[in-house]
Amino acid sequence: MLIPDRWYAVLESREIAKGKPLGVRRLGRDLVFWRDGEGRLVVFEDRCPHRSSQLSLGRIVGGRLQCPFHGFEFDRAGACQLIPANGQAARVPKVFQCHEYPVAEAHGFAWLWNGRPRDEYPPIPWFDGLDGLNSATTSKEWDVDLTRAIEGLLDVSHLPFVHARTIGRDRRTLVNGPYTTLDDDTIRVWPSNQPDEGLPALRPTEVPPPDGPAMLEFRFPNIWVLKIAKSFQIVNVIAPIEEGRCLIYLKTYLRIGGPAFLARLVGFVSNLYNRRILAEDYTVIRSQRPKVSGLEIGEHFIPADRPIAIYLQRRRDLIEAAAEPSTTTP
Ligand code: FES
Numbered sequence: 001m002l003i004p005d006r007w008y009a010v011l012e013s014r015e016i017a018k019g020k021p022l023g024v025r026r027l028g029r030d031l032v033f034w035r036d037g038e039g040r041l042v043v044f045e046d047r048c049p050h051r052s053s054q055l056s057l058g059r060i061v062g063g064r065l066q067c068p069f070h071g072f073e074f075d076r077a078g079a080c081q082l083i084p085a086n087g088q089a090a091r092v093p094k095v096f097q098c099h100e101y102p103v104a105e106a107h108g109f110a111w112l113w114n115g116r117p118r119d120e121y122p123p124i125p126w127f128d129g130l131d132g133l134n135s136a137t138t139s140k141e142w143d144v145d146l147t148r149a150i151e152g153l154l155d156v157s158h159l160p161f162v163h164a165r166t167i168g169r170d171r172r173t174l175v176n177g178p179y180t181t182l183d184d185d186t187i188r189v190w191p192s193n194q195p196d197e198g199l200p201a202l203r204p205t206e207v208p209p210p211d212g213p214a215m216l217e218f219r220f221p222n223i224w225v226l227k228i229a230k231s232f233q234i235v236n237v238i239a240p241i242e243e244g245r246c247l248i249y250l251k252t253y254l255r256i257g258g259p260a261f262l263a264r265l266v267g268f269v270s271n272l273y274n275r276r277i278l279a280e281d282y283t284v285i286r287s288q289r290p291k292v293s294g295l296e297i298g299e300h301f302i303p304a305d306r307p308i309a310i311y312l313q314r315r316r317d318l319i320e321a322a323a324e325p326s327t328t329t330p
């Protein structure tokens with residue numbers, strides 16, 4: 001289950017062209033993303049209220065979405081404005097209304113609200129320190145649930161095994177801590193792995209609070225950053241397609257001196273390398289069962305799993321809090 005009442009990053013803004021509807025599955029629903037005459041993003045259920053054809057196969061005509069089957073035209077609020085067979089002069093019955101979803105655009109992504117529409121929405125979650133950096137994106141669909149993908153990104157003890165030929169080559173098998181904090185909707189992790197020299201690992205509570213910023217940050221419900229340096233950071237957006245399936249956007253943010261093409265080239269090479277690391281993760285993470293993680297599935301944690309335990313606990317708390325009946329009286 002997805003945590004309700006949250007903004008989820010689900011697509012890159014640039015994937016949604018101005019003149020063409022885009023049909024994708026996200027948050028377990030078939031959706032059509034399109035832009036009206038002013039370029040504003042609109043999202044409907046990808047199903048025409050007339051005879052249920054996919055609206056994403058249609059066209060955008062005069063700032064409206066036109067169904068491919070009988071040409072009905074829908075405005076950005078989902079209301080049908082024209083039924084060609086009835087004639088331009090005819091009134092359109094209100095039943096021809098598309099199901100519309102709250103959507104926003106920020107930081108290069110389209111964000112879908114997973115919950116009932118509201119008058120006011122909370123701010124879009126994002127990370128500080130990325131503005132002004134160049135970026136390059138790649139993406140990969142995974143036959144993996146969002147929960148397992150996120151756990152993998154918070155797992156600091158798998159590196160020497162899953163990534164023995166890349167980032168875990170140095171065989172730092174011993175995990176001190178990791179020192180981990182939960183601050184509202186942000187989990188911060190300071191990994192501190194080292195080669196095993198015969199001393200026991202320090203438990204998360206035995207590690208002194210670090211000075212510098214955390215190397216890993218996760219913000220609910222679905223964004224993660226690895227801060228290699230201030231001017232070199234890697235963001236993963238884990239877009240939920242449906243239960244058991246997600247799409248990972250891997251975005252390298254960087255600033256380097258020299259011509260702009262150099263930053264693009266470095267971003268491209270970084271993405272290639274990170275795709276390889278993700279592929280290593282995928283071989284193992286796709287095998288985890290049950291596909292959807294949780295605290296009550298009979299797994300046993302070690303101290304190094306603390307970030308994962310914190311994630312699962314907070315996820316459960318948020319789901320339970322959303323399910324509680326509102327305490328406000330009418
Ligand atoms: S099915 Fe869409 S107009 Fe008929």
Ligand SMILES: [Fe+2]
Nearest residue numbers: 152158162281
């Ligand atoms: Fe990994």
